[in-house]
Amino acid sequence: MQSYIIEGGKRLEGEIEVSGSKNASLPILASTILNPGTTKLYNVPEIRDTKITQEILKFLGCKVKKHKGKVEVNSKDVTKREIPEHLMHQMRSTVILAGAILGRFKEVTFSYPGGCDIGARPIDLHLKSFEKLGINIIENAGFIICKCDKIIGANIDLDFPSVGATENIILASVYAEGETNITNAAMEPEILDLANCLNKMGAKIEGAGTSNIKITGIKKLKDISYNIMPDRIEAGSFLCMVAATGGKVKLNNVITENISPVLTKLEEAGCRIEKEKNSIYLEAPKKLKAVDIKTMPYPGFPTDMQSVFASMLTIAKGTSVIVENIFENRYKFLTELRKMGAKITIEGKTAIIKGIRKLTGAKVVSTDLRGGAALVVAGLAAKGKTEITNIEYILRGYEGLDKKLRKLGASISIKEGE
Numbered sequence: 001m002q003s004y005i006i007e008g009g010k011r012l013e014g015e016i017e018v019s020g021s022k023n024a025s026l027p028i029l030a031s032t033i034l035n036p037g038t039t040k041l042y043n044v045p046e047i048r049d050t051k052i053t054q055e056i057l058k059f060l061g062c063k064v065k066k067h068k069g070k071v072e073v074n075s076k077d078v079t080k081r082e083i084p085e086h087l088m089h090q091m092r093s094t095v096i097l098a099g100a101i102l103g104r105f106k107e108v109t110f111s112y113p114g115g116c117d118i119g120a121r122p123i124d125l126h127l128k129s130f131e132k133l134g135i136n137i138i139e140n141a142g143f144i145i146c147k148c149d150k151i152i153g154a155n156i157d158l159d160f161p162s163v164g165a166t167e168n169i170i171l172a173s174v175y176a177e178g179e180t181n182i183t184n185a186a187m188e189p190e191i192l193d194l195a196n197c198l199n200k201m202g203a204k205i206e207g208a209g210t211s212n213i214k215i216t217g218i219k220k221l222k223d224i225s226y227n228i229m230p231d232r233i234e235a236g237s238f239l240c241m242v243a244a245t246g247g248k249v250k251l252n253n254v255i256t257e258n259i260s261p262v263l264t265k266l267e268e269a270g271c272r273i274e275k276e277k278n279s280i281y282l283e284a285p286k287k288l289k290a291v292d293i294k295t296m297p298y299p300g301f302p303t304d305m306q307s308v309f310a311s312m313l314t315i316a317k318g319t320s321v322i323v324e325n326i327f328e329n330r331y332k333f334l335t336e337l338r339k340m341g342a343k344i345t346i347e348g349k350t351a352i353i354k355g356i357r358k359l360t361g362a363k364v365v366s367t368d369l370r371g372g373a374a375l376v377v378a379g380l381a382a383k384g385k386t387e388i389t390n391i392e393y394i395l396r397g398y399e400g401l402d403k404k405l406r407k408l409g410a411s412i413s414i415k416e417g418e
């Protein structure tokens with residue numbers, strides 16, 4: 001197991017480039033299955049999750065060529081219709097591949113992706129939506145077998161604006177007969193990126209980015225190239241890392257409007273922010289002010305920013321109240337922050353953070369992707385040395401994190417595990 005070793009207390013300053021979006025790359029990589037030709041993707045972040053997804057594409061029979069951020073997928077000879085259990089369990093979001101395989105072949109077999117450290121992560125909304133599209137679903141010994149003669153467009157109202165379910169409905173209905181209308185669809189920017197990519201291939205998707213999406217079935221897609229959008233959660237994470245050290249940073253290659261709720265909260269916490277269309281400049285105060293956060297579906301404050309933001313607030317002046325409304329178990333990292341002196345009480349989905357003067361470095365364990373990033377925030381701000389173990393979680397979602405932080409003056413290195 002690898003660890004980060006961080007010597008904290010250094011004020012971070014400088015300029016960095018934000019990488020391509022993990023949560024746009026995964027459904028867009030899945031969408032390459034729909035086109036029985038070649039799709040070229042650019043700005044794909046080189047992280048564990050995109051690597052696993054490419055492995056699964058190869059398992060299915062795709063030819064995948066990769067050079068740095070460019071990934072070329074030829075799906076002409078896809079032969080398999082099932083996602084193997086060991087690959088399903090490596091990453092939750094593999095369930096998105098099911099929608100793409102279904103969309104092209106009208107059959108797919110996969111196993112329950114299983115929960116993870118932030119919650120049960122059920123897929124009931126995905127399965128109910130597939131049934132509405134005329135797909136028969138049989139569950140047998142932990143496997144889910146989906147099959148139909150043809151996918152028929154339908155009206156689907158989601159109980160909850162699930163990102164994954166919205167993406168899966170789009171992927172499964174690109175070639176459907178007739179129209180599919182999703183109401184209460186998720187509005188996250190990554191869904192708009194998926195729709196933009198599919199429309200460039202020749203799909204007919206209207207309303208992505210709003211809560212009403214219409215997909216009109218088409219017959220054929222064409223070979224295209226597409227540039228993945230920047231990662232809004234990586235951008236927000238860097239702003240919190242720098243703000244926690246009282247520093248200043250210019251982020252390039254960011255879509256500023258995608259993280260406006262985070263910028264508003266950073267300004268409330270006392271940061272000075274200058275916004276351009278594709279760049280953000282942040283200057284932190286000597287002492288941050290406490291703020292209250294409630295996570296909501298987009299365009300509300302993103303749940304993926306809750307952990308890193310909460311970590312920054314442990315050294316703010318005053319008491320902050322965080323309410324996590326999306327996942328039922330996204331506070332595990334707070335136990336690790338307590339080892340560094342943070343004053344936190346948890347009551348159900350509410351975390352109360354009483355700001356202290358300074359955190360103290362300690363040995364802590366990453367519990368999940370964003371929880372691990374939260375420990376990096378704390379280690380950068382803390383006095384002394386912090387060792388963060390299980391950083392494989394963090395490497396899932398942040399491309400070259402230690403390299404980018406060293407560019408801002410951080411003292412961070414990777415220690416190979418025992």
Ligand code: EPZ
Pocket residue numbers: 022023024026093119120121122123124125126127160161162163164165186188303304326327328369370397
């Ligand atoms: C996507 O996960 C993201 N992952 C998550 O980012 C993000 O936190 C989440 O959307 C919310 O924005 C990817 O895009 C790969 P959901 P997803 O379906 O699709 C419940 C990160 O750190 N639900 O919107 O799994 C679910 O349990 C990751 O980058 C059902 O009940 O999220 C959760 O409480 C973490 N039934 C809520 O909805 C379902 O069928 C939101 O889940 C599906 C979801």
